[in-house]
Amino acid sequence: MGPTENTVCTVGIKNDDQSEAIRFLQDGAGRGAPAQRIDTHGAMIFLIGQEALKIKRAVKYDYMDLSTVEKRHAMLEREFELNRGTAPSIYKSVLPLVRAPDGTVTMGGSGDILEWILCMNRFPQEAELTQIAQDRGIGDDLAQALGTAVADYHETTPVKRLNAYSLIGEILDELDRVFAAMNMALGGDPEAFIAQSRQIWADRANDLAQRSREGHVRRCHGDLHLRNIVMIDGVPTPFDALEFDERLGTCDTLYDLAFLLMDLDHLGMTHAANLVLNAYLARRSLDLSESGLSLLPLYLSLRAAIRAMVEVQTSAVASLGNDNKRDARAYLTQALAYLEPTAPTLVAIGGYSGTGKTTIARAISHQIGNSPGAIHIRSDVLRKRLLHRDPLDRLGNEGYTPGITDRTYDAIRRQARQVLDQGHSAILDAVHGDPEARHAAEAVAKASGCDFIGIWLESSTQTRLSRVTSRKPDASDADAAVVNKQAVADPGPINWHRVDTDQPMDAVIDVVSAILKSKTAAETGIRGGKHVG
Template structure:
């Protein structure tokens, strides 16, 4: 009987029909004798062969999804293919019916469908980002490559103004709170939950106008919706988000900062602060969405609270995962331990280590995720519409263009500071005018200013530039010689010896940053 639109589940999980489909997909004979591994999630059964994966939607209905009928499951399968095509077309292949012919089930072909599956290319699960993180193989460069992928995905995502805004954030906070209150671990979480809810609501009150303005201005988009490290993998050496949320448009259509907050939270919770900072800075340099930064602590906290809810809902704790109390404590810290705005300028000749030290220092500046790095070389590349590692022609480095680069850097730094974050501006600052402009930017923002000059000898500078590969800077030894001829003076900027090791130089720079601001 067709129950489309009724209150009855069609072929519920314990029905003979559904169990027969599971047995059919788990049978090696269905897959030309290949062995089959079954993986169960809360909404799907996944059957893995040597080369392919088949995802079967579980016939369930919850407060956020409805797979209760055959038609709904088919529609969800087709929507999953659609929403994952943008960045994961290499994985998602097609939708196949499971049909009954002559009283036997068959995968694909003609016949009466009894269910539907999403067919995917099987990939090496060792390349999933959560597993890379567990093995200590998720480095800063990979985090930046991921940021490039996500930024491109968000910039091309459809705007969804019918969703998002402060009302949706408020509803999500309430839903998380109510679900934890009714979970098996509710009694142990009463006090921290009360604390979290109060802090989250207070932060929301401060951000209500901002959330609604961003909704009006196109920052609520049809995003991935479930962008944690376990839903990102390496395909052909490239970070590839997969398993985008297909079953609830409201949950998937959100502020882009809420989408990236899952990645940032996941990295921070795992102790990958350098990677989280590098991901965020690279993403922001591509999107220039610095005005959304102020929402990040609230959104990180909400993502962590969702993780706390998942842990609290388990009948038995997972010994391999943090508990609900630990995750709720993380959610509270995300709101409580926020950095204070200040402007740090790191200048010096090409090859003096400005960018390396900025990257090393930024995660250690203040609390939370640290400082946001704005690099002149990266800003220039984005102005010309190329990736940071692509080379630009010599005429892209004329005085007029350089002035535009510095104007852009300081404007973006001002946005970072107004959102309550520290900013690190990484540029040569060879002229007194450039150095004075960055000082004035701090004064206009009403924040402390800390100017650092990387002091390095010509021999070391030449050696470093000669050894460069794959860097955003296009400066060669010829450019350096012109800089040396200028005999730029640092004035009253704090000089940091930069001829030594990266570790020693970073320690000296951090000490200067922590002690020197006017």
């Protein structure tokens, strides 16, 4: 979990003096260039030219033993093994640092082993997701790429036959133990967090067991936040997976993702977190009953609580004072807020092609229900998936027969029910071009005992033609012919909120957001884009 105030920490152990190795690396490791040193509680990284050379620190914590050269070697080899496959352009090799018979110190070769070094290629700071978030934020395209990248990463990880219920229980036990000594530093109410978390953990025992049975417990990254993701060749790439404890690194894949979602939410980037979650789920399965959404509030809360713990520990170890304690209290507040989920809502957005359904659904989804917002269910995407086609493949008339359209609407409504039944909100994004389709959407919410908000978008044929013909590649196959056909269609009586989208999209989004707030602020906790922490 991290160092605690009761941690046993031994440095400078006999026969493990690292001073000679540190001096060699600090002087540039024979590369003829100065080194920039980065210290963490368990490692030292030396940035030299285009290289990053990492050694483990000779320490022993209650959760991590690096007290001998052999143990540090084993941890570096495990770190290399875990990360080499996913980030091969970063991780190069593990080499011994040796003192040759003539007394010279070199990397590799024969002689007395002083230390082991993980050799990595250095990447530019501006490629780090933390730096990107700070400089320009996480845009929509990057957020969706992040969700897809994490889903692909999890697809490659090995399934572990461990009990998700027990794994979460162990984390709660550790937080309970550590928080007992942190009441003053944390402020807030850590006892309330522990009590509420344990209650939800017990209530969700069956859901946790189901996640285990379905193979979602895997040897994951374990430390998947923005700082441990870097852009390589335009692709978000996780690195620096947790290597020192196999049990801590083994978890539900959604719990692994929750660290990234919580991190974005804490930074006020809930919209980006929502896009990450939606892209992740879209990549993983058509069956959202297996999505684990009922567990997401608990998972997000635990991740925030762990960050609160780490901030207090860092303050104690590094003597950083009030800033870290203030951050810790904000994280604990965030953790408690996640444990008070709101009732789910179904929002349905209808309208003909080019009225802006998908643009608006993406823009407002983070405002609805539990953080990081509603699951966006789009008929254009589901239609392609039902036909085993890529979302960007164009379908001919055979993809739009009445039978295929009926199957598509059945699928989006089924997904909505699956999401709502897990206590999470959803947005249906489809034309809903007749009263029967609109009534069927309303019936989904009624059957689940949830609030419903229907929004009908409308704009002139000229506006819709302009939007459709200027689209970048997209899952929608609508073209000018479709728009012209819809221009003479009769949608029948409409009792949903009608919104004119001939105005600029920012203004439309403001109108729709106001509808959501006026209808559901008291009942469902509509958020105006701010993080809960």
